[in-house]
Amino acid sequence: xxxxxxLAGLLETLCPMFVLVDEDGxxxxxxxxxxxLRPGQPMAGKDFLEVFELVRxxxxxxxxxxxxxxxxxxxxxxxxxxRTALKGLIAPLPQGKGAVINLSFGISILDAVRDYALTxxxxxxxxLAIELLYLVEAKSAAMEASRSLNLRLQGAMLAAKExxxxxxxxxxxxxxxxxxxxxxxxxxxxxxxxxHLDLDFFKSVNDQYGHAxxxxxxxxxxxxxxxxxxxxxxxxxxxxxxxxxIFKGMSDEVILSSIAARLIDRLQKPMQFENNTCRVSGSIxxxxxxxxxxxxxxxxxxxxxxxxxxxxxKGRSRHCQYSALGGLCHGDATSGVASD
Amino acid sequence: xxGLINRAVQSFVCVTYGQSCWLxxxxxxxxxxxxxxxxxxxxxxxxxxVLDAVCADLKRPRAEILEDLGTYLVSHPKMEDLRxxxxxxxxxxxxxxxxxxxxSDRVRLAVSDLCLPALELIEVSPTEFRLLCHxxxxxYSSVMVGVLRAMADDYGALAMLSHDGQDGEAEVxxxxxxxxxxxxxxxxxxxxRKS
Numbered sequence: 461x462x463x464x465x466x467l468a469g470l471l472e473t474l475c476p477m478f479v480l481v482d483e484d485g486x487x488x489x490x491x492x493x494x495x496x497l498r499p500g501q502p503m504a505g506k507d508f509l510e511v512f513e514l515v516r517x518x519x520x521x522x523x524x525x526x527x528x529x530x531x532x533x534x535x536x537x538x539x540x541x542x543r544t545a546l547k548g549l550i551a552p553l554p555q556g557k558g559a560v561i562n563l564s565f566g567i568s569i570l571d572a573v574r575d576y577a578l579t580x581x582x583x584x585x586x587x588l589a590i591e592l593l594y595l596v597e598a599k600s601a602a603m604e605a606s607r608s609l610n611l612r613l614q615g616a617m618l619a620a621k622e623x624x625x626x627x628x629x630x631x632x633x634x635x636x637x638x639x640x641x642x643x644x645x646x647x648x649x650x651x652x653x654x655x656h657l658d659l660d661f662f663k664s665v666n667d668q669y670g671h672a673x674x675x676x677x678x679x680x681x682x683x684x685x686x687x688x689x690x691x692x693x694x695x696x697x698x699x700x701x702x703x704x705x706i707f708k709g710m711s712d713e714v715i716l717s718s719i720a721a722r723l724i725d726r727l728q729k730p731m732q733f734e735n736n737t738c739r740v741s742g743s744i745x746x747x748x749x750x751x752x753x754x755x756x757x758x759x760x761x762x763x764x765x766x767x768x769x770x771x772x773x774k775g776r777s778r779h780c781q782y783s784a785l786g787g788l789c790h791g792d793a794t795s796g797v798a799s800d
Numbered sequence: 801x802x803g804l805i806n807r808a809v810q811s812f813v814c815v816t817y818g819q820s821c822w823l824x825x826x827x828x829x830x831x832x833x834x835x836x837x838x839x840x841x842x843x844x845x846x847x848x849x850v851l852d853a854v855c856a857d858l859k860r861p862r863a864e865i866l867e868d869l870g871t872y873l874v875s876h877p878k879m880e881d882l883r884x885x886x887x888x889x890x891x892x893x894x895x896x897x898x899x900x901x902x903x904s905d906r907v908r909l910a911v912s913d914l915c916l917p918a919l920e921l922i923e924v925s926p927t928e929f930r931l932l933c934h935x936x937x938x939x940y941s942s943v944m945v946g947v948l949r950a951m952a953d954d955y956g957a958l959a960m961l962s963h964d965g966q967d968g969e970a971e972v973x974x975x976x977x978x979x980x981x982x983x984x985x986x987x988x989x990x991x992x993r994k995s
Binding site: 570572573574575577578579580581590591593594595597598599601602605606608609612 | 837884906909911991992
C-alpha cells in the first residue's frame with residue numbers, strides 16, 4: 461500500500477486535520493492536529509462514525525451513505541468531551557478504496573485553540589485560522605475602545621440633557637422640562653394640580669438692590685418651594701419671577717390651599733442679602749386637571765393663569781382656585797390672561 | 801492623528817512619568833482636555849504639540865522618547881493586548897520580522913481609519929535585515945526601533961538594532977540577529993482569553 465502511505469504524507473503537510481478511511485469505514489490514518497484533540501485515544505483503527513457523530517445531514521448513518529455525500533458540506537461533532545463541532549468534506553478515493561475526509565473547526569476555532577492548547581504549528585500555512593484569531597482579538601480590542609467611548613458619550617449626553625431641563629440659577633426644572641412633564645401627564649390621563657406662582661414686588665428688589673439681590677431672592681424662593689412640596693412634585697421656573705408647581709395625583713383643594721398659604725407665608729418673610737432686607741411675596745393661582753373632561757395642557761395652564769390673575773387683582777399675596785372663579789369664566793378658560 | 805496614537809502617548813507618559821507629568825504636558829500643549837479618546841481622530845498638530853511638550857518637560861530628545869514609547873507598547877503589562885496582536889505575526893522573531901510587511905494592512909483590518917506607514921523588510925543575510933520605514937508618520941522609525949527591541953526580548957531573541965540612515969525617502973533600521981533562541985522569551989498562548 462505504498463500509494464496510501466504517500467497520500468497520508470501529502471495530507472499531513474496540506475491538511476493536518478484529515479481522516480483517511482478504508483472501504484469499511486475504518487480509520488486508517490488521521491492528521492496530527494486532529495489526533496491532538498483526543499490525546500491518548502488513537503483514532504486509527506476505529507470506525508469513523510464511532511469517533512465522529514454526523515450532525516448534518518442527519519439521515520446518514522452508514523459509511524456508504526457518507527460516500528454518497530462527496531462534495532457536500534458535513535457537520536460533525538466529536539464523541540466524548542469536549543464535543544467540538546467540526547466541518548468536513550469527503551472525497552472518495554478511486555476504485556472504491558475508501559475516502560479522505562478533511563475536517564476543520566469552522567466557528568468553533570475560538571474554543572478549540574483554548575480547549576486543546578493549539579499553536580500556529582497545528583494549522584497548515586494556508587489555513588486562515590491564525591488570521592481569524594488575530595482579527596477576533598484585534599476587533600474585540602477596537603470594539604472595547606469604542607464601547608467605552610460610547611459609555612462616556614452617553615454620560616455626557618445625559619448630563620447635557622439634564623442641563624437642558626434645568627434652570628441653572630435655581631436648580632429647578634425649566635420651561636422645557638415642564639412642557640415635557642405636562643405632555644406626559646396629559647397624554648397618560650394622570651390627574652394633577654397645577655399651581656402658578658408669581659413673586660410679588662420682585663422687580664422692585666431688582667431695581668433697588670441690583671441683580672445679585674434679585675438672584676438671591678429667586679434662589680431663596682426656589683428653596684422654599686422645594687421644601688414645601690413633596691419629592692415627586694415638580695417645581696419649575698418658567699420665567700423671570702414666575703414658577704409652576706405640578707402636584708401629581710393631587711385633586712384636594714383644601715390641601716392645595718394650605719400648601720399655598722404656607723408658601724405665601726414663607727415668601728413674605730424678609731430675606732437678608734448682604735446689608736439689604738429684601739421683601740417679596742407671592743400670588744398663586746391653582747387649577748386641577750380633573751376640572752376638565754378632556755384636559756389639554758394649554759387649557760389647564762390658562763385656568764391657573766386666570767386664577768393667578770384673580771389673586772393679583774384681589775391685592776396680591778393670595779391664593780385663588782380656578783374653581784372659585786365661579787360663573788365669571790368657569791369652563792371658558794380660553795382667553796389668554798397675561799400675568800405681570 | 802488617530803486617537804489610538806495620541807492615547808498611546810498619553811498612556812506612556814502617565815505610566816512612565818506619572819499623572820502629574822501628563823497633566824503638565826496636556827496643559828503646556830494647550831489641549832483643553834486631559835484625556836484622549838482612543839476612537840476619535842484629532843488634528844495632526846495636536847500630537848506634535850504633545851510630543852514637543854513631553855520633550856520639553858523631560859528635557860530629552862524626541863527620538864529617544866519615541867523609542868521608549870515603542871518599548872512601552874510591547875513590554876508593559878497594560879499593553880498586553882497589543883503585544884499579543886504583534887505575536888500573531890509569527891512563531892519566531894524572524895517570522896515576525898517578515899510579517900512587518902503586512903503590519904499596516906493588519907492594522908487597517910482591525911481599525912479601518914488607522915493608517916500606518918508601509919514597512920518593507922529586506923533580508924541581507926539570514927541574520928541581517930534592513931527594515932525600510934516609508935514616510936507618512938514622523939518619528940515612526942524611532943517607535944519601531946523600540947518595538948523591535950522589545951519584541952526581540954519577547955521572543956527570547958538577541959538582536960542589535962540601530963538607525964541606518966535613509967534609503968530614498970524611507971528611514972532604515974538595521975537588525976542584526978545575534979542569536980534567535982538566546983533566552984526563553986515570553987509565553988504566547990493562542991487561545992488565551994480575558995476573563
